[in-house]
Amino acid sequence: MIVTESLSMRYPRVTALDRLSLDIGPGVTGLVGANGAGKSTLIKILLGLSPATEGRAAVLGLDVATSGAAIREQVGYMPEHDCLPPDVSATEFVVHMARMSGLPPAAARERTADTLRHVGLYEERYRPIGGYSTGMKQRVKLAQALVHDPRLVLLDEPTNGLDPVGRDEMLGLIRRIHTDFGISVLVTSHLLGELERTCDHVVVIDGGSLLRSSSTSDFTRITTTLAVEVTDSDEHPDGTAALRDKLTAAGITLHAGTEEGLPGAGHVLLLEAAGEETYDTVRDTVAGLGLGLVRMEQRRHHIAEVFRPGGADRGAERGVDQAADQAVGQVPDQVAGQGTDQSTEAQAR
Numbered sequence: 001m002i003v004t005e006s007l008s009m010r011y012p013r014v015t016a017l018d019r020l021s022l023d024i025g026p027g028v029t030g031l032v033g034a035n036g037a038g039k040s041t042l043i044k045i046l047l048g049l050s051p052a053t054e055g056r057a058a059v060l061g062l063d064v065a066t067s068g069a070a071i072r073e074q075v076g077y078m079p080e081h082d083c084l085p086p087d088v089s090a091t092e093f094v095v096h097m098a099r100m101s102g103l104p105p106a107a108a109r110e111r112t113a114d115t116l117r118h119v120g121l122y123e124e125r126y127r128p129i130g131g132y133s134t135g136m137k138q139r140v141k142l143a144q145a146l147v148h149d150p151r152l153v154l155l156d157e158p159t160n161g162l163d164p165v166g167r168d169e170m171l172g173l174i175r176r177i178h179t180d181f182g183i184s185v186l187v188t189s190h191l192l193g194e195l196e197r198t199c200d201h202v203v204v205i206d207g208g209s210l211l212r213s214s215s216t217s218d219f220t221r222i223t224t225t226l227a228v229e230v231t232d233s234d235e236h237p238d239g240t241a242a243l244r245d246k247l248t249a250a251g252i253t254l255h256a257g258t259e260e261g262l263p264g265a266g267h268v269l270l271l272e273a274a275g276e277e278t279y280d281t282v283r284d285t286v287a288g289l290g291l292g293l294v295r296m297e298q299r300r301h302h303i304a305e306v307f308r309p310g311g312a313d314r315g316a317e318r319g320v321d322q323a324a325d326q327a328v329g330q331v332p333d334q335v336a337g338q339g340t341d342q343s344t345e346a347q348a349r
């Protein structure tokens with residue numbers, strides 16, 4: 001779908017892209033990087049709107065340097081910033097964009113109605129956009145990117161400004177663009193957890209250079225760290241401490257420290273799962289102490305680990321789980337030791 005070879009974009013004072021080589025296939029791909037990493041610059045080059053200083057790029061097999069117009073016929077683009085005219089309705093605006101893409105009037109109206117329905121805008125589509133909420137405006141921007149039935153859409157920060165419910169709805173829509181219509185998606189986001197949940201593949205850039213490009217399942221592969229949370233009891237007012245002592249005596253390797261658990265429960269112990277038998281040992285030890293087992297879960301890696309010195313392996317070594325919806329700019333300082341898979345999922349809702 002997208003290939004870049006040693007692509008660079010140098011402004012007088014800053015290098016926005018630095019010899020970036022990518023090969024992005026069909027499906028939903030996340031492009032992640034901190035502010036200024038070069039995401040928007042890359043999108044503009046891919047659309048043929050801005051020429052690269054060096055290197056080459058092709059979208060759908062078309063060279064961005066010579067085939068910008070042909071690329072834009074087959075590619076939809078949702079810009080990051082608010083760019084909608086306030087005094088026309090969503091219907092008028094999206095019909096206009098469909099006509100600009102070359103659809104005849106009747107087809108433009110029909111596709112507009114279908115697309116606005118698909119993004120969840122119904123009777124409000126006849127009202128002026130100026131009165132819309134941020135979520136509704138984001139939907140209009142998405143609709144105009146889809147209205148000409150592109151093969152690929154480039155979505156620049158589509159969840160910007162949305163509340164957690166709005167974000168989840170937008171992420172669901174993005175997934176369905178691919179599953180229902182077979183359109184491939186390149187989506188940028190600062191929120192790493194969003195990409196983990198939505199994308200098949202994730203590309204991480206930093207300072208215009210490629211940090212890593214892998215399938216999401218590779219980024220989030222399972223670690224050997226097991227998180228165990230238990231309740232306290234009358235006999236063991238500190239259930240976690242009692243369990244820690246028993247497991248250590250049983251020869252299980254525990255990671256230093258604990259994490260906060262669910263309200264009303266205890267703390268979370270992190271330990272090394274040598275094999276299946278570790279699960280049995282934990283279960284039997286918890287039962288033997290008469291404690292309640294709140295959870296026993298195998299930890300996964302998270303994309304955020306790519307941004308920390310030493311990368312993913314170091315995060316796993318320390319048994320540190322990441323806040324799944326951590327923004328890239330906040331990595332690495334605020335991530336260490338925070339959150340669990342469950343609590344961060346809860347934050348996202």
Ligand SMILES: Nc1ncnc2c1ncn2[C@@H]1O[C@H](COP(=O)(O)OP(=O)(O)OP(=O)(O)O)[C@@H](O)[C@H]1O
Pocket residue numbers: 011012014015016033034035036037038039040041042080
């Ligand atoms: N027209 C321009 N002239 C000079 N510098 C620019 C220009 N456009 C972008 N830059 C710089 O290039 C770098 C990359 O910017 P870009 O907008 O691509 O980053 P980004 O990853 O999209 O960040 P954000 O998420 O904040 O939009 C930044 O340092 C930015 O200031």
